[in-house]
Every structure is written in C-alpha cells, then in structure tokens.
Amino acid sequence: MAPPPRDSWGSRLGVILAVAGSAVGLGNFIRFPGQAAQFGGGAFMIAYAISFLIIGLPIGWAEWAMGRYAGQRGYHSAAGVFHCLIPWRGSKYIGVIGAIIPLVIFMYYVVIEAWTLGYTVRFVRAFFDPALRFQTVADSQAYFGRFVGSAADGSALRLDLDSLLPWLAVVVVINLVLIYRGISAGIQKVCEIGMPVLLVLSLLVLARVLTLGTPDPAFPERNVSTGLGYMWNPGKTLVVGEDGGTIAEVVDADMVRQRERAEAMAAATPGARVERRTMLSQLADPDLWLAAAGQIFFSLSVGFGVILVYASYVGPRDDIVLSGLTASATNEFCEVALGGLITLPAAVAFLGVAGVAGQGTFGLGFNVLPMVFSAMPAGSLFGAMFFLVLFIAAITSSLSMLQPGIALLEEALGIGRKGSVGLLGTLTALGTGFVAWFSRDLKALDTLDFWVGTFLIFVLAMIQIVLFGWAFGIERGWEELHRGGAIRLPRFFRPIFRYVCPGFLVTIFVLWFLENVVGLGRTEPSSYVADLFEKGEPVAWLCIGVVLVVSVGLAVTIASSKRYADDEA
Amino acid sequence: MQPAGLLVMAVSVGAVMTLFLWCVWQVLTRPSGEVEELPDDHRRS
Numbered sequence: 001m002a003p004p005p006r007d008s009w010g011s012r013l014g015v016i017l018a019v020a021g022s023a024v025g026l027g028n029f030i031r032f033p034g035q036a037a038q039f040g041g042g043a044f045m046i047a048y049a050i051s052f053l054i055i056g057l058p059i060g061w062a063e064w065a066m067g068r069y070a071g072q073r074g075y076h077s078a079a080g081v082f083h084c085l086i087p088w089r090g091s092k093y094i095g096v097i098g099a100i101i102p103l104v105i106f107m108y109y110v111v112i113e114a115w116t117l118g119y120t121v122r123f124v125r126a127f128f129d130p131a132l133r134f135q136t137v138a139d140s141q142a143y144f145g146r147f148v149g150s151a152a153d154g155s156a157l158r159l160d161l162d163s164l165l166p167w168l169a170v171v172v173v174i175n176l177v178l179i180y181r182g183i184s185a186g187i188q189k190v191c192e193i194g195m196p197v198l199l200v201l202s203l204l205v206l207a208r209v210l211t212l213g214t215p216d217p218a219f220p221e222r223n224v225s226t227g228l229g230y231m232w233n234p235g236k237t238l239v240v241g242e243d244g245g246t247i248a249e250v251v252d253a254d255m256v257r258q259r260e261r262a263e264a265m266a267a268a269t270p271g272a273r274v275e276r277r278t279m280l281s282q283l284a285d286p287d288l289w290l291a292a293a294g295q296i297f298f299s300l301s302v303g304f305g306v307i308l309v310y311a312s313y314v315g316p317r318d319d320i321v322l323s324g325l326t327a328s329a330t331n332e333f334c335e336v337a338l339g340g341l342i343t344l345p346a347a348v349a350f351l352g353v354a355g356v357a358g359q360g361t362f363g364l365g366f367n368v369l370p371m372v373f374s375a376m377p378a379g380s381l382f383g384a385m386f387f388l389v390l391f392i393a394a395i396t397s398s399l400s401m402l403q404p405g406i407a408l409l410e411e412a413l414g415i416g417r418k419g420s421v422g423l424l425g426t427l428t429a430l431g432t433g434f435v436a437w438f439s440r441d442l443k444a445l446d447t448l449d450f451w452v453g454t455f456l457i458f459v460l461a462m463i464q465i466v467l468f469g470w471a472f473g474i475e476r477g478w479e480e481l482h483r484g485g486a487i488r489l490p491r492f493f494r495p496i497f498r499y500v501c502p503g504f505l506v507t508i509f510v511l512w513f514l515e516n517v518v519g520l521g522r523t524e525p526s527s528y529v530a531d532l533f534e535k536g537e538p539v540a541w542l543c544i545g546v547v548l549v550v551s552v553g554l555a556v557t558i559a560s561s562k563r564y565a566d567d568e569a
Numbered sequence: 570m571q572p573a574g575l576l577v578m579a580v581s582v583g584a585v586m587t588l589f590l591w592c593v594w595q596v597l598t599r600p601s602g603e604v605e606e607l608p609d610d611h612r613r614s
Contacts, residue, residue, distance in 0.1 A: 012596065013596060013597075016596060041574065041577065042573065042574060042577035045577055045581050049581075049584075225570045226570070228570045228574065228575075228578065229570035229571060229574050231574075231578075232570065232574040232575070232577050232578040232581075233570065233571050233573065233574035233577075234573050234574065234577050235571075235573065253570055253571060255571060279573075319599075322592065322595055322596060322599070323596075325588075325592055326592035326593065326595070326596050329585065329588045329589040329591075329592045330589060330592075332585045332588065332589070333585050333586060333588075333589040335585075336581050336582060336585045337582045337585050337586055337589075340578075340581070340582070341578075341582070486595070486599040487595065487599075
C-alpha cells in the first residue's frame with residue numbers, strides 16, 4: 001500500500017516553535033520554581049544544568065534524528081519509527097507506547113487546560129466586578145475545590161462559568177478543530193502566533209512582579225527580594241524539629257539577621273534547632289538530583305513520543321541539531337528566566353516564605369497565585385495575563401499530544417485526517433469525560449499522571465536512548481543528526497549518547513521506582529501502589545483499565561495494518 | 570536575597586538568555602546544509 005499523502009511543516013521556525021510549544025507547559029511556570037526552592041535553589045540549578053546537558057539535550061536529539069530518518073521513509077508514527085529502525089516484527093508494538101502516552105496524557109491534560117481558561121475568564125470578569133477577586137488563600141482554595149469538583153465525583157460537571165464543564169467543552173472542541181487543520185495549517189499556525197504572545201505576556205507579568213517591592217509595610221520581610229532569595233540562594237537556614245523535619249525556612253538579605261531570626265524562631269519552639277545547609281551539603285542529597293533530573297526530563301517533553309513524530313515531518317534540508325537546541329533553549333528560557341522570576345517572588349511578596357513553602361504544583365498555581373494576583377495593583381489584568389500564558393502553554397502542548405495518535409491511525413489504517421480525527425476525538429472525549437467525572441480528590445487525574453505521565457515516560461525514554469545508541473547505532477545516528485546541518489555537535493556527545501545518558505537515566509529511574517513505587521525509605525507503600533493493591537480503589541483500577549483499553553485498541557490497529565504486514569512480507 | 574543567590578540567578582538567567590538568543594540568531598541567519606542522498610534500503614540494513 002502506498003504511504004498516505006504527506007503533511008509537513010511550512011518552515012524551519014514553524015517546527016521549532018511547535019516543539020518548543022509542546023515542551024513549554026504549566027511545569028515551566030509553576031512546577032519548576034517550587035522544585036528549585038524546595039531542593040536548595042542555587043544547588044538545584046547545578047544539578048539541573050548537568051541534567052540538561054546529559055539527559056535533556058541527548059534524548060531530544062535522538063528523537064529528532066530517529067524521527068526524521070523514519071519520516072523520510074514514509075513513517076510518521078512512533079510505532080512506524082520503531083518498525084522502520086528495528087528489523088523485528090515486535091518492534092512496532094514497543095513503539096506504540098509512543099502513541100499511548102500522549103493520548104492518555106491528553107485525556108487529563110485538557111482538564112487542566114480547561115482550568116487555566118476558566119481562571120483567565122474569571123480574572124477578566126474580576127476586572128469589571130471587584131467582588132470576584134479572591135480575598136484570602138482559603139477563599140481561592142475553596143473556589144478551586146468547587147471549580148474542579150474535588151469534593152465529589154461529578155460535581156465539576158455543572159453548566160456555570162465557575163465550574164469545569166463549559167471550559168472543558170470549549171478546549172476539547174478547539175483542540176480537535178485545530179488538529180483537524182493539520183500540521184502546517186493547524187499546529188504550526190497556533191504555535192507561530194501563540195509562542196510570541198506567550199513570551200510578550202510573560203515579560204509584562206514579570207515586569208509587574210519585579211516592581212512589587214514590599215506590598216505591605218506591616219510585613220517588611222514579605223518582599224520581592226526575599227522571594228528571589230527563597231528561589232535562588234544556594235545555602236539554606238532552616239529551623240528543624242526534634243525529628244529532623246523542617247519547621248520553617250528563614251530567608252533574609254542580611255546573613256546575620258537571617259541567623260538571628262532563625263534562632264529566635266527555634267527558641268520559641270520546644271526541641272527546635274537551627275540548621276545551616278551549604279550548597280555542597282545539599283548537592284550530596286540524592287533527592288536533589290532526582291528532582292532536578294526529573295524536572296529537566298518532563299519539562300523538555302522528552303520520552304513522550306511527540307518529538308519523534310514532529311521530527312518525522314521535517315525535511316532533509318533542515319538542521320535538526322540546531323532546531324532541537326533552539327526548541328530546548330526556548331523551553332529553558334521560559335522556565336528559568338520567566339518561571340524562575342515570576343512565580344515565587346510574587347507569592348512571597350504577599351504571603352511570605354511560610355505561606356508558600358510546601359505548596360504542590362496545583363496548590364501554588366491555583367490556590368496561592370489567584371489570591372496573590374487579586375491582591376496586587378492591577379491584579380485582575382495581570383492575573384488574566386498570567387492564566388492566559390498558562391492556557392497558551394497548555395494548548396500548544398495538548399495539540400502535540402494528539403498528533404502521534406492521528407499519525408498512527410493514518411499510517412496503519414490508511415484513513416484520512418477526517419476519519420482519524422473522528423476516531424481519536426471520540427476516544428479522547430470518552431477518556432476526558434472519565435477524568436472529569438471522577439474528580440473527587442482529583443483521583444483519576446493524579447493516578448493517570450503517575451502511571452502514564454511519569455512511569456511510562458521513563459520507560460519510553462530509556463528505550464529510545466538505548467535504541468539510538470545501540471540498535472540504530474551511534475554512527476548512523478550521528479550521520480542523521482548532521483544531515484543538512486549548519487552546526488555540528490562536539491564529539492564528546494558520542495559517549496554521552498551511548499553510555500552516560502542511558503546510565504544516568506537508568507539510575508534516576510531505579511531511584512525513582514524504589515522511592516515512589518516500592519516505597520523504599522517510607523514507613524508505608526506509595527499511595528499509588530496502595531490504591532491498587534491495598535485499598536482496591538475502584539477509580540485507580542478504572543484508570544488502569546482505560547490505559548489497557550487504549551493500549552489494546554492501538555495494538556489491534558497495528559496488527560490489522562496492511563501496510564506494516566506488506567513491509568514485513 | 571543574598572549576594573551568592575544574586576550570582577546564581579544572574580549566571581542561570583544569563584546562560585539561558587544567551588543560549589536562547591544565540592539559537593534564534595543562528596536559526597534566522599544560517600542556511601541549512603546540503604541534502605545528502607538517502608540510502609536505498611533502510612529497514613533491513
């Protein structure tokens with residue numbers, strides 16, 4: 001059977017913006033600052049930079065090279081890429097993981113995308129009606145709970161502007177319409193408009209945040225400088241309890257005053273003491289390395305199967321080394337220079353370090369920041385801008401998650417875009433409905449994010465880097481990377497591709513697995529494992545069921561594909 | 570914010586900004602290289 005008509009990128013800048021758009025997401029603006037501050041600020045940045053060089057860039061480049069290589073030979077799905085690269089009948093069934101991951105992630109990611117759209121509109125409404133501004137963190141926390149339906153299953157599916165349902169319907173329709181328009185007229189167009197808008201809006205919000213100073217003179221320690229210190233200071237002064245647990249972190253521009261404040265706080269708490277952690281002592285903590293590598297890994301969207309598919313539409317003249325580096329650099333710019341300077345300084349300026357420490361990604365993004373933006377001058381405007389930035393970041397990512405599935409259906413079944421979008425639209429709408437309905441404690445979203453958005457991504461990334469360095473072969477991979485290239489990689493990247501990156505990734509994965517799945521070092525097993533095997537939580541098992549249905553469906557699609565069968569004949 | 574924190578921030582933000590701007594400059598100004606021939610058979614090679 002002849003390959004289906006080939007879609008392609010309209011320009012080199014287009015594919016770069018699309019890959020960057022896929023990588024830039026909520027994690028850049030919310031997760032990164034929280035992780036960096038929690039794991040030692042400046043010390044975290046050292047581990048983060050090393051992880052960028054030996055994990056982020058190499059896996060990304062490997063995906064670009066293998067994707068383009070297979071794309072030039074008519075394969076555009078992850079299963080097709082594996083089928084093209086490995087002369088073994090089972091390879092396409094391993095490659096199908098690259099379609100399962102983005103498809104399942106899409107099912108819950110659009111729910112979060114709908115939150116960001118709902119919050120954007122809420123701040124626009126608050127601009128005209130001040131009564132809609134959030135007065136306290138408890139206020140915004142209660143609103144978030146109602147909006148997402150965390151109290152009871154099905155409670156988010158109400159037809160009003162302050163609940164998930166209308167926004168979810170809008171974002172699902174937008175995503176399907178845009179993906180139907182194709183690579184160049186859909187994904188590329190959105191990213192070409194969306195990414196510059198995202199950068200400009202982020203810079204405006206950044207300018208607002210950095211000029212906040214000390215918003216409340218009654219709390220002189222709550223200011224932007226303290227927020228920046230909390231994020232970036234390489235050493236930490238902690239007040240710890242008898243059990244070694246951190247009670248509070250003290251941040252002050254003056255080291256002597258910082259020590260005095262910490263000692264005063266420790267003196268007021270029975271059994272507490274002051275502990276000073278230097279940059280070197282923090283770097284000796286394996287959790288810091290795990291957090292930094294994990295952040296790089298998920299932030300760059302490597303291991304999703306998305307870059308593999310996007311790169312398959314790149315032409316032979318394109319410089320994929322430079323394109324990959326530029327997409328990664330754009331992501332890093334948004335994460336470090338924007339996310340690292342906006343989120344925590346704004347939050348600390350209004351709530352102090354104590355009000356921000358320990359907040360998770362959603363807590364910081366949807367409980368703390370809405371109140372913070374409500375409290376600042378012109379806050380409704382800047383709040384709307386900030387959540388619009390998150391929405392743009394989210395939609396450029398969610399679009400990228402649909403394309404791998406579309407590519408697989410088109411390639412395996414030989415059906416056109418209309419048929420593949422229709423099939424995939426039905427499947428993802430059902431999956432999204434499942435996540436939206438089982439909203440109590442965000443159980444479905446959280447479970448799918450753990451097993452697919454974390455565990456399976458680790459697995460696929462390891463398979464891909466081993467495939468590149470060992471099966472595809474470093475010689476062929478190196479040649480493909482530099483085909484049409486204007487810049488060349490230094491030769492020291494060759495051993496990094498072959499030994500350092502896989503070794504580091506396996507180490508990180510084993511540590512992560514032992515800590516988060518086996519529960520090593522904990523008094524009880526991981527909650528995700530307990531949900532399945534101890535509590536027998538029905539929603540957790542239904543999530544596994546969803547993943548299995550998608551996996552079997554895609555595997556059957558591949559097995560019934562005449563094209564793959566013809567190739568193997 | 571302490572001087573060491575300021576230094577870390579300046580180096581980190583400066584590094585990603587420089588990398589980002591250098592990449593954008595390269596993309597806008599440098600043409601891609603020449604196309605090379607694709608090998609005939611890929612899958613069974």
